[in-house]
Amino acid sequence: MEFKISYNQVDTDIVVMGEFEDSKQVIELIEILDLPKNKKINITFLGANVIPKIVLERLFILQEREKCVVFVLKRYLYSYLQNIGIKCKCIEKNCTLKKENRKLSDKKESLDKEEVYSFLKELNIIYGYDYTEYQIDSIMRRINIAMIKEGICNFNSFREQVLSNENFFYNLFLDFSINTTEFFRDPNVFALIKTKILPYLNSYNHIKIWCAGCSNGKEVYSLAIMLKEAGILNKTQIYATDINPYVIEEAKNGIYSTDSLDKDISNYRNAQGEKNFVEYFSINRSYMKVKEELMKNILFFQHSMISNGTLNEFNLILCRNVFIYFNDSLQEKMLESFNNSLDNNGFLVLGKSEGIQRNNGEKYFCKYDEKLKIYKKK
Numbered sequence: 001m002e003f004k005i006s007y008n009q010v011d012t013d014i015v016v017m018g019e020f021e022d023s024k025q026v027i028e029l030i031e032i033l034d035l036p037k038n039k040k041i042n043i044t045f046l047g048a049n050v051i052p053k054i055v056l057e058r059l060f061i062l063q064e065r066e067k068c069v070v071f072v073l074k075r076y077l078y079s080y081l082q083n084i085g086i087k088c089k090c091i092e093k094n095c096t097l098k099k100e101n102r103k104l105s106d107k108k109e110s111l112d113k114e115e116v117y118s119f120l121k122e123l124n125i126i127y128g129y130d131y132t133e134y135q136i137d138s139i140m141r142r143i144n145i146a147m148i149k150e151g152i153c154n155f156n157s158f159r160e161q162v163l164s165n166e167n168f169f170y171n172l173f174l175d176f177s178i179n180t181t182e183f184f185r186d187p188n189v190f191a192l193i194k195t196k197i198l199p200y201l202n203s204y205n206h207i208k209i210w211c212a213g214c215s216n217g218k219e220v221y222s223l224a225i226m227l228k229e230a231g232i233l234n235k236t237q238i239y240a241t242d243i244n245p246y247v248i249e250e251a252k253n254g255i256y257s258t259d260s261l262d263k264d265i266s267n268y269r270n271a272q273g274e275k276n277f278v279e280y281f282s283i284n285r286s287y288m289k290v291k292e293e294l295m296k297n298i299l300f301f302q303h304s305m306i307s308n309g310t311l312n313e314f315n316l317i318l319c320r321n322v323f324i325y326f327n328d329s330l331q332e333k334m335l336e337s338f339n340n341s342l343d344n345n346g347f348l349v350l351g352k353s354e355g356i357q358r359n360n361g362e363k364y365f366c367k368y369d370e371k372l373k374i375y376k377k378k
């Protein structure tokens with residue numbers, strides 16, 4: 001769906017078709033939103049999965065004045081807006097798990113591992129995303145959820161739809177990408193990075209860090225805060241990547257709900273943060289926005305660590321809570337490629353329930369702090 005805005009001045013209905021692709025399109029919409037209006041506006045997003053920061057901020061202002069109702073077609077956008085605190089209504093039939101769809105979960109047949117595996121191979125051939133070495137049980141759970149959302153109880157019909165229709169595939173792709181994250185998740189890990197690893201990295205003139213599988217950016221901004229407090233953010237370049245292009249857009253927006261602020265602050269303190277957490281954000285009534293000073297040394301881009309090759313010469317790699325979705329053989333391949341991506345003495349940080357034991361990782365890494373899953377290149 002190509003980008004297009006239609007606007008009816010009489011009854012103030014705005015319809016935005018397609019994804020935002022350049023700043024001209026954003027300005028066009030902002031100009032319409034800024035026109036003085038007496039009536040409430042209805043704005044409908046057909047096609048967009050994420051909305052740029054400047055548009056989000058206008059929507060927040062209009063909703064505070066009770067001047068705007070937002071409708072969305074894509075269920076991904078629906079969850080994003082709900083998460084950050086913009087009220088919206090979903091017009092896609094399967095946007096939320098409706099009662100009738102839930103009933104389908106009783107009717108659905110159980111999936112066959114072999115059939116699912118050959119489906120994953122077909123997905124890779126057609127769409128270029130390789131899920132064949134993800135944990136098959138987790139993939140099967142995600143397929144079940146996707147089938148319920150689409151209202152399809154037969155796997156073969158679902159398979160045909162996904163293979164022949166890119167929109168179906170994109171919905172499944174988004175269901176495969178589980179983006180759970182938080183600021184200073186596992187605070188002890190950040191405390192150790194701050195007290196032991198950053199003082200060591202400070203001996204370099206230039207520091208390069210890769211955050212692989214960065215989700216919506218909360219982990220990267222937590223790291224940037226630690227680097228800032230250590231006084232080394234300015235000489236650091238952080239590459240922040242994720243397979244899911246929409247979480248990358250969310251990360252670039254840097255807009256988050258204040259609903260979890262108490263937890264964020266407590267995590268920050270437990271991570272030995274030295275200042276006031278909220279100093280790093282512009283705080284509005286219902287949302288907070290990351291300040292520019294944290295953003296400027298971060299390069300966010302879409303990248304699959306499996307299919308898009310490795311990036312090089314890093315001093316520190318964080319790849320947390322991603323390996324849990326990979327089988328042991330894929331974990332080993334990734335450990336080998338992270339080993340190649342690190343310079344001598346480089347560090348790797350994995351997630352709490354991940355490690356280097358069951359995947360031959362000891363060939364490539366030695367333990368630095370096994371409890372916190374921090375390793376050094378061999």
Ligand SMILES: C[S@@+](CC[C@H](N)C(=O)[O-])C[C@H]1O[C@@H](n2cnc3c(N)ncnc32)[C@H](O)[C@@H]1O
Nearest residue numbers: 177179180181213215242243244304305320321
């Ligand atoms: C559970 S989140 C973890 C986020 C963050 N690292 C943390 O620990 O809070 C896992 C992320 O890995 C991403 N991911 C999954 N497979 C990937 C791949 N092949 N390449 C890059 N990112 C991937 C998902 O899209 C998701 O955003």
